[in-house]
Amino acid sequence: MTIKTVKDAINDALVQSFEEDKNVILMGEDIAGGKGREQYQGTQDAWGGPFGVTQGLYTKFGGERVRDTTIAEAGFFGAAIGAAMTGLRPIVELMYVDFAGVCFDQMMNQAAKVRYMFGGKQKVPMVVRTVVGAGFRAGSEHSQTLYSLYTHIPGLKVVAPYDAYDAKGLLLSSIKDDDPVIFMEHKRLYMTSCEVPDDLKPIPLGKGRIRREGSDVTIIAIQRMNLFAEEAANELEKINISCEIVDPRTYSPLDEELIFQSVKKTGKVIVVDESNPKCSLASEISSLISEKCFSDLKAAVIKITAPHTPVPFSPPMEDFYIPSTKKIIDAVKKLKDV
């Protein structure tokens, strides 16, 4: 049992997967960093991606398996698909999920559909690791989450861990999984830490997690929103309001049963998602609950999301944009009074 940051937990899962299966490879921009073709000199592993998550892999596993790419996402995502189909287990890095648009076709029409439309003979065991989230003062094009774009597409799996434990366990599973998985890492969570057993087993995709048991209100928290949900629950506990926090952890497949159970218990639900609201994951979960737990609901589900705007840069505006602990507390109080 060791305390690990999310960043290190991900690195651990990568190393372990590389060691366990020689078919695992990694492709992305500057993931080795500072080391190009053999004949040139430079400090190896200077980067490991912009957040240093893959540092050390190049040195350990070499340039054949840890492959710096050009800024050609459509190219290397396509390559990952072909490599996956023919036996490798490629992991590709989309440096920020905001760049989803330059290689969305590869995920939507090839990775997701190859198996289905060619009659089930093929599989595409690839993982896209990508970085999501606001709160970094990174502006409109480096702060999105875009969970729903990928969750909408049949054939893709979508995973978004909150803590280091889940990050490691879910990444191990994602790499072993035979379907294409989008693994979303939140930039504001990389340096957060928790206990992670050294021999942590893979955590199955499609299984959510009750982060806190409670009886009055269910808070369904999407990735980083678990932080605020926890803060809110702590505050609310002081005034004797008991919150249950459900972290779905994987959005496709979604652990509907776990959600329904909690809703049955509390009858009051808040969904917190830092994404834009329309056709969001929050909308999906809210509509699912509203339909399937209609008679259990004592009040309307409340969604707390970002507004329908791009992510603004300036701190006061960005802080306003992101759902806050206060908004959750207010919503819970409102629900409690129903």
Next chain:
Amino acid sequence: MTIKTVKDAINDALVQSFEEDKNVILMGEDIAGGKGREQYQGTQDAWGGPFGVTQGLYTKFGGERVRDTTIAEAGFFGAAIGAAMTGLRPIVELMYVDFAGVCFDQMMNQAAKVRYMFGGKQKVPMVVRTVVGAGFRAGSEHSQTLYSLYTHIPGLKVVAPYDAYDAKGLLLSSIKDDDPVIFMEHKRLYMTSCEVPDDLKPIPLGKGRIRREGSDVTIIAIQRMNLFAEEAANELEKINISCEIVDPRTYSPLDEELIFQSVKKTGKVIVVDESNPKCSLASEISSLISEKCFSDLKAAVIKITAPHTPVPFSPPMEDFYIPSTKKIIDAVKKLKDV
């Protein structure tokens, strides 16, 4: 007053817009068709896009304004953005919405965000005309709708007419609109027709339409689903069940008020959308109603959507995939009994 097909109504709106405003231009693959650089010979206007919608425009307005492009959607979508910013009103054709992925970045990060992230000094008055929809036996990569991908993105407007009247009126508005608009044409509706006044005024974006008044159940029908909703309503009328059909027509902005009014009246709602279910427009509308009309609802909102699969090719499977009149009838009956 003339009977027009959707296809002709769109062509009319294009011609009218070209005549009214010299800044309107059109770019797309094979939209002129058969006429390349001047020095070559070929039959002009042989194509007008794969559905012949733009036929005649090249002859009328010339190659400077009606511009055949290479298969370079990221390139000419980007160009449309720059042209729009500097004074033109470009219309670009995405031949099938299924190709959204090859130029999604241009829409998501440039067209949608230019105004916001550069401080409100710019506008991007462009229209993307695209073809959506299943039921054409066109397989997994030529049959999607993908309404929700665009609706999710702040900064974009999303329009999807059902009949020729709306097609013309909404396209006129979209071209005059100062924001980027995705105008979605359903391939199975092109040859359907209705009366269209020759002097039809632009129909404002953000205003839905009650296609049928009724009192028992509200059916919110997304684009082609209006057809099945109407068929279902006709059937149900025979057994004295009265359906109200709401066609939102534009998904961003969405006419929430119109929807709420209908829900207030009936208390029972079905949303029909041929898209995949997760994070869909149907989820969005269902969650919106469930939240905002909680106490008006007599039963859970029912969503009728495609399953979470790509669009299959073979007729029996594709017919199963698409929501049907029967499914709507069954759902209404179920609701009526509540």
Next chain:
Amino acid sequence: MIEKQKINWIYKKIFTIRFFEERIKKIAKEKTVPGYLHTCIGSEAICVGVMAALNQDDWISSTYRNHGHAIAKGCELNEITSEIYGRKTGICKGRGGSMHISDFSKGMLGSFGIVAAGPAVVLGAALQEKINKSYKTCVSFFGDGAIHNGAFHEAAGLAKLWDIPMIFVCENNGYAEATATDWHLNTKELSDITKAYDMLSYIGDGNNVFEVYDITKKAINEAKQKNTPIFLEFKNYRFSGQYEGDTQLYQPQEEIDKAKQNDPIKLAKENSSKYGLNKNDLEKIINEAKEEVDKAFDFADTQPWPQPEDALEDVYVNYPVEINR
């Protein structure tokens, strides 16, 4: 010298493809075959010439215009036809249709409907071959229209950078939909596009199956020897429209007439004695090809439709939640 067996194989395939496409064109006119059909009349020599240089387990990718590639790569005629008809026994269980005919077990990575999606996928397969040192040949087929697309460029650049010995096969059939190739060309030759990557390229007569075969075979050897991708441009003519039903008004009659003189089937027939086939041999092959095609269509006609609920299968290898809602 090519072995007798390969010559027979080449002739058999080239006729099979032509008959197959003619038959499907006819049926498309007479009764409704569901969906889009993109036939490849005029491409037979490219399909067969390239595939003659490959092994069964080498990898290829194709496009919506894939019937010829599928037949040449060894996919079962019955299954192809059944797929086009949308039947349960189709090569993709009826899920793909004409645009997505593909059989992984025959070395087809897929027939992609998105222009220029294939090259990068093949790049990945070739990367895998390189990493696993198994060195199967990897070929991506695409059209003259695809070279303008960014996805092609990204794949080409990475293939060169990574020293991947894959073969890019561009079928320059004169048209991308209704757009003539030269209306959109910036360079003298289409294959000049490879200069951006300092990539080797060769141009061949796409109507001459033996020339296609020779060039491809040499290119494969050279690519593997030099550890480098190679781009092949084969020139031919798209006698078919973009799809069945296309009026083809944009194709001038003189152009078509001129192209007919180099029809790949005509050339193959003319060359047959040179390759040791006498009239009888040829006739025998032609009849066999015809018969097999006929049988496949008869087969498809009798095949059962899929169950509606079959639509729900094969989305994932493993998905622990109902997808039917």
Next chain:
Amino acid sequence: MIEKQKINWIYKKIFTIRFFEERIKKIAKEKTVPGYLHTCIGSEAICVGVMAALNQDDWISSTYRNHGHAIAKGCELNEITSEIYGRKTGICKGRGGSMHISDFSKGMLGSFGIVAAGPAVVLGAALQEKINKSYKTCVSFFGDGAIHNGAFHEAAGLAKLWDIPMIFVCENNGYAEATATDWHLNTKELSDITKAYDMLSYIGDGNNVFEVYDITKKAINEAKQKNTPIFLEFKNYRFSGQYEGDTQLYQPQEEIDKAKQNDPIKLAKENSSKYGLNKNDLEKIINEAKEEVDKAFDFADTQPWPQPEDALEDVYVNYPVEINR
């Protein structure tokens, strides 16, 4: 011969940019400036040399590394600084931040954070200029890393095909993030990439502001005369890291030392007498530049923050529904 006024302008701008970037680097170390900062130490000559050949109302696009372009294009220093600080009076009202500094009224179409997004946007502006026969010059700035991206290729191909006289300016500063340019190059020269489009290209010393100016001016004339796009590659060195905070461990010290000998500011100073500036003139310009930069930072420090709810504005020109939910 360049007019005296332009020479003064060039010197003023080149120093302003350097001082600005040095100041922001310092502040970034001392206290927290919100967000990412990509400074352009080493690019001053390219920014200023190109812009010296443009009119105020000509169009450019830039990237996340835009401070130099913005300053050279005439954006207000106060507003730039305020934006970087996230203040209400920032050039983008605090919505963009350092990566998106841009002022449409100064001819900046935008500073795009997505690599290679700019060229196509500029292509569109240039198309508009062509259609409206107003012929403003259109320039897209991008880096050596961008040439591998499909979006660049699509824009380049269309620009050539459509005879659009836009200028592609590639700043080859030796690195794309941690990747050295030549580690990813397939061709001898980066600008060989244009051979795919048979596009004219010129290579210049990006450290010499007068060479940059000359080449750009000539290129603009040639492009307009011949109705064709032109690609300019200016070679320089990225003294800054990818962003402030980058350890730059991958940049060998010898390389940096060598590059310092060609520092654009050093060269400009050495050349000053040749361009008719004596020591006093130069000092005066330097002092002015310093002062203006200092003032801008002082200004920004005093500026108010935006209101939180300002986040909700300017998403659309017109949206009839509340967006705050």
